[in-house]
Amino acid sequence: MNTQTSEKLYAEALENIVGGVNSPSRAYAAVGGGAPVFMKKGKGAYFWDEDGNRYIDYLAAYGPIITGFAHPHITEAIKKQAERGVLYGTPTRLETELAVMLKKGIPSLDEVRFTNSGTEAVMSTVRVARAFTGRKIILKFAGSYHGHFDLVLVAAGSGPSTLGSPDSAGVTESTAQEVLTVPFNNVDTLQHAFEKWGSQIAAVLVEPIVGNFGMVRPQPGFLEAVNEIAHQAGALVIYDEVITNFRFMYGGAQNYLGVTPDLTAMGKIIGGGLPIGAYGGKRDIMDQVAPNGPAYQAGTMAGNPLSMASGIACLEVLQTPGIYEEMDRLGKKLEEGMLAVNEEKYHLPVVINRIGGAMTLYFSNHPITNYEEAKDTDSELFGRFFKLMLERGVNLAPSKYEAWFLTTEHTEKDIDDTLAAADDAFAKLAKG
Numbered sequence: 001m002n003t004q005t006s007e008k009l010y011a012e013a014l015e016n017i018v019g020g021v022n023s024p025s026r027a028y029a030a031v032g033g034g035a036p037v038f039m040k041k042g043k044g045a046y047f048w049d050e051d052g053n054r055y056i057d058y059l060a061a062y063g064p065i066i067t068g069f070a071h072p073h074i075t076e077a078i079k080k081q082a083e084r085g086v087l088y089g090t091p092t093r094l095e096t097e098l099a100v101m102l103k104k105g106i107p108s109l110d111e112v113r114f115t116n117s118g119t120e121a122v123m124s125t126v127r128v129a130r131a132f133t134g135r136k137i138i139l140k141f142a143g144s145y146h147g148h149f150d151l152v153l154v155a156a157g158s159g160p161s162t163l164g165s166p167d168s169a170g171v172t173e174s175t176a177q178e179v180l181t182v183p184f185n186n187v188d189t190l191q192h193a194f195e196k197w198g199s200q201i202a203a204v205l206v207e208p209i210v211g212n213f214g215m216v217r218p219q220p221g222f223l224e225a226v227n228e229i230a231h232q233a234g235a236l237v238i239y240d241e242v243i244t245n246f247r248f249m250y251g252g253a254q255n256y257l258g259v260t261p262d263l264t265a266m267g268k269i270i271g272g273g274l275p276i277g278a279y280g281g282k283r284d285i286m287d288q289v290a291p292n293g294p295a296y297q298a299g300t301m302a303g304n305p306l307s308m309a310s311g312i313a314c315l316e317v318l319q320t321p322g323i324y325e326e327m328d329r330l331g332k333k334l335e336e337g338m339l340a341v342n343e344e345k346y347h348l349p350v351v352i353n354r355i356g357g358a359m360t361l362y363f364s365n366h367p368i369t370n371y372e373e374a375k376d377t378d379s380e381l382f383g384r385f386f387k388l389m390l391e392r393g394v395n396l397a398p399s400k401y402e403a404w405f406l407t408t409e410h411t412e413k414d415i416d417d418t419l420a421a422a423d424d425a426f427a428k429l430a431k432g
């Protein structure tokens, strides 16, 4: 495969943009390095790079592109709005329209507020939870990603009884001292942390289905225990549904699992590919937010008409009957197909975690239920697998911790072609 143009563009980008990328995970650092492929156009489940190579895409831009690239309904909505002006700085009917759609999908939302990114949405839920409870500490789970504001760039302390330490330069010790990090799917350590710090904890921040150390389900009863333990101590529960909202069904992971948080942060899919975030929850809690209450949060671009129009159009497409069932069916075919060919011919240590159209393939001998187990999987094999798939025209996320996302545009043939590519890739890995 000729990727000369990408290589040249990457060299130019490296001169002008720090690291050559505008978000670190786009560099291929986690898969052995090299020039990332530069894309030029996308349509449906495919995109084409600057050298004209076509790829079946499972990155979906890290999640938002659930209806594929350049979906006609979404493109039309964006065009129509662009012709009317892209930003006014006044309220529009579009904001309420999208807010009502979110509320219909996710019943725990009484009121919402739009932001421009998932990071801002999560950051705002934290501020609101602190305003509402008058407390400081946020408890989160190891390996989850909640954006790039200081508080969530804090690593675990040495156990549930110690506060965190900075995970990024530029994050202060004092910020780290406001965060507790415990393992996902472990009620005992959660309980232990609450025994020590319960009266100071403002909220538990959790991805109800994890998407950031691969796709990991909560074990039965885990989220119920989170609610019970947090509420008993007077803390709130915040679900970070930036990846999971409208991913497995028309609604949140919370509807899918039958559990309810106090606050929810959203993003990605709800903007149809344009910049967006949103947060919402119970009215008495959300009424902390300015102008109703004392917790400030704002944004020049927040609720901008282009993102609203694109998000509305995306959710309209997702109301098509059978659409989620089909992503689940094709996801299952892909999962089972890869496992079967590996079992039959190669015997590589492969584990797949899948929920609907979202999955992660780990090179591992053990199941993955938390971050420690996800870390303890073979990065080198994954890096080689990623590159072999790319050479065969299948684009995955360039990290063993990311998910593969099917879109509404992937077809049976795309899955067959992906399975053929995986068969070849496994064969090469098995040869050593």
Ligand code: PMP
Pocket: 062, 116, 117, 118, 119, 120, 122, 145, 146, 147, 148, 207, 211, 212, 240, 241, 242, 243, 267, 268, 276, 277
């Ligand atoms: N929360 C979760 C669960 C995420 O996966 C992400 C981004 N991958 C974010 C928050 C941050 O969203 P954004 O990149 O839009 O700021």
